[in-house]
Amino acid sequence: GDPEVIGKIGTDIEDFKCSWLIVQALERANESQRKQLYDNYGKADPSCVAAVKAIYRDLGIQDVFLEYERSSHKELISSIEAQENESVQLVLKSFLGKIYKRQK
Structure with a gap:
């Protein structure tokens, strides 16, 4: 990065x-x-x-990474949304939001 x-x-x-x-x-x-x-x-x-x-x-490794990052994020969101408990979904989405496309 x-x-x-x-x-x-x-x-x-x-x-x-x-x-x-x-x-x-x-x-x-x-x-x-x-x-x-x-x-x-x-x-x-x-x-x-x-x-x-x-x-x-x-x-073009940077572009390869950006595509990998995008597809991984999409898979994680799908897995999170498959959780029945909405509270668990909120916590997991919060964690994901802290690390996805992170800055300092």
């Missing part, structure tokens, strides 16, 4: 974290992109981080 929006700077690339982003990128990457990801992911060098982010951009 955007550090200005979420209030923190992510270091998943540098820290070699198995994030949703890298998993999606590896699934979508061609052989050359996959090699670049393996060569650069998990390194603190700013040029390595930039190379990984460039591949994310080339693969």
Whole structure:
């Protein structure tokens, strides 16, 4: 996410974290992109981080995430509305509202 929006700077690339982003990128990457990801992911060098982010951009990972987020939200709302107890629905929708499209 955007550090200005979420209030923190992510270091998943540098820290070699198995994030949703890298998993999606590896699934979508061609052989050359996959090699670049393996060569650069998990390194603190700013040029390595930039190379990984460039591949994310080339693969449209942000758009993939936005679609995933939208469809997940829709599924969650359907599951919540399937609950018989309206009080439970209200609580769950309140929690979902706090995390969906969250800002700082």
